[in-house]
Amino acid sequence: AQSVTQPDIHITVSEGASLELRCNYSYGATPYLFWYVQSPGQGLQLLLKYFSGDTLVQGIKGFEAEFKRSQSSFNLRKPSVHWSDAAEYFCAVGDSSTGGFKTIFGAGTRLFVKA
Amino acid sequence: SQTIHQWPATLVQPVGSPLSLECTVEGTSNPNLYWYRQAAGRGLQLLFYSVGIGQISSEVPQNLSASRPQDRQFILSSKKLLLSDSGFYLCAWSVVGSGGYTFGSGTRLTVV
Numbered sequence: 388a389q390s391v392t393q394p395d396i397h398i399t400v401s402e403g404a405s406l407e408l409r410c411n412y413s414y415g416a417t418p419y420l421f422w423y424v425q426s427p428g429q430g431l432q433l434l435l436k437y438f439s440g441d442t443l444v445q446g447i448k449g450f451e452a453e454f455k456r457s458q459s460s461f462n463l464r465k466p467s468v469h470w471s472d473a474a475e476y477f478c479a480v481g482d483s484s485t486g487g488f489k490t491i492f493g494a495g496t497r498l499f500v501k502a
Numbered sequence: 503s504q505t506i507h508q509w510p511a512t513l514v515q516p517v518g519s520p521l522s523l524e525c526t527v528e529g530t531s532n533p534n535l536y537w538y539r540q541a542a543g544r545g546l547q548l549l550f551y552s553v554g555i556g557q558i559s560s561e562v563p564q565n566l567s568a569s570r571p572q573d574r575q576f577i578l579s580s581k582k583l584l585l586s587d588s589g590f591y592l593c594a595w596s597v598v599g600s601g602g603y604t605f606g607s608g609t610r611l612t613v614v
Contacts, residue, residue, distance in 0.1 A: 421602060430508075430592055430605035431546075477545065488534055488596055489561075490603060494545040 389414050391480050391493035399499040400468050408463040408496050410478030419481035420461040421490065422452055426474045434476075437461065448472070473500045504529035508593045508606030515613055521566075521580040523609050525593030528574065533595040535576040536603065537568055540590040552576060588613045 390413040400406050412418055419438050423431040435446025442454040452463045461478060478493040508525045515521060527533050534553055538546040548561045550568035558568050565584050569577045576593060590610050594603035 423603075423605075428608070428610070430594075430607045431603070432605070433602045436602045489548060489551060490536075491548070492538075492546040 389418075389480050389482055389491045391478050391491055393476075393478055393493035393496045395496045396494070397497040397499060399501060401501050402470050403467050406463075406465045406468045406472070406498070408476050408478075408498070410461045410463065410493060411459050412461060412478070412480045413459065414480055414482070419488075420452075420454060421479040421481065422446065422450065422461075422463045423477045423479060423492075424448075424474050425477065425495075431477060434463070468498075468500055470500045470502070473498055504595075504604065506593065506595055506604055506606045508609060510609060511607065512610045513612070515583050515611065517585055517613055518582045521578070521583050521587070521611070523578040523591055523593075523611075525576045525578075525606055526574055527576075527595045530574070530595070530597070532573060533597065535570060536594040536596070537576065537578050538592045538594065540592060540608075542589070546592065550578070583613045585613050587611065 392411045394409050421436045422434040424434050425431045434450050435444045435452055437444045437454045444452050450465050452461055454461050475495045475497045477495045479490045481490045505528045536551045537549040539549055540546050550560055552558050552570045555570055555573055566580050590608050592608045593606040596603050
């Protein structure tokens with residue numbers, strides 16, 4: 388069965404510092420992978436997605452993620468964090484085999500940004 | 503452009519009362535539609551998804567039901583709410599054959 392693990396419940400970084408959020412997945416075939424961001428009380432916004440091809444994916448708001456099949460990982464990175472990046476981040480894996488394209492989400496990592 | 507509307511934004515309901523949450527999508531045809539629930543401090547749990555009118559798949563046995571009376575309308579219902587139904591409910595859509603969801607802004611449901 389598919390699963391997604393985000394090992395860090397919360398992370399605190401200083402504004403301007405680099406960021407890496409970890410994500411590990413379990414899936415039998417080549418996965419469809421996503422990162423979403425959620426501000427408090429809001430819905431989720433898609434940051435980026437990986438389907439195939441180049442393993443380094445660029446997203447919105449200066450984020451990128453790298454797919455590493457050997458490590459079953461899809462870590463999210465940003466070279467310089469801004470205070471507005473404080474939010475909760477969700478990694479997700481999609482399954483198209485059902486026809487409905489279900490997506491399984493990790494438990495999320497809350498990012499705190501300190502001045 | 504494609505938009506998704508979800509309402510109400512917040513709802514406080516007594517135990518045993520009925521529930522109806524509505525979600526509509528504009529600017530696309532035949533979308534896949536989804537209902538997720540997010541409990542406090544936890545990830546998202548898929549409740550229902552639909553690949554077409556009248557086609558509903560349930561992921562978790564529970565006190566809730568879903569319906570899709572029109573192509574771009576998805577409704578989450580309950581006949582009698584339980585305290586455990588409290589949470590943040592999110593509607594989402596995706597393009598058939600593709601991935602990546604567009605989420606609504608969510609409904610905060612508190613059952614008292």
